[in-house]
Amino acid sequence: MMRILFWIGLIVLIVFAVRSKLRAMAKRHGVPPDTARGPAAPSAQIEAMAQCAHCGMYFPASESVKADGLDYCSPGHVRLPPP
Ligand SMILES: [Zn+2]
Numbered sequence: 001m002m003r004i005l006f007w008i009g010l011i012v013l014i015v016f017a018v019r020s021k022l023r024a025m026a027k028r029h030g031v032p033p034d035t036a037r038g039p040a041a042p043s044a045q046i047e048a049m050a051q052c053a054h055c056g057m058y059f060p061a062s063e064s065v066k067a068d069g070l071d072y073c074s075p076g077h078v079r080l081p082p083p
Pocket residue numbers: 052053054055056057072073074077
């Protein structure tokens with residue numbers, strides 16, 4: 001009987017530890033715990049991508065180097081002519 005109580009207590013402790021860990025992870029990402037799970041993730045976390053006008057590589061738009069109305073992946077590719 002004591003062995004069953006021990007295992008039930010251990011399982012409850014593990015469940016509480018996992019739940020608090022998930023809540024801490026959701027808080028770190030700035031998402032309330034209720035919206036953190038499920039396939040309907042907020043679209044605000046998906047960053048827009050840009051394509052380099054020289055090499056054609058895709059990269060986050062926030063890291064783009066803009067010159068003459070075009071996006072480049074690095075300052076070095078701004079100086080190089082298009083292929
Ligand atoms: Zn490039």
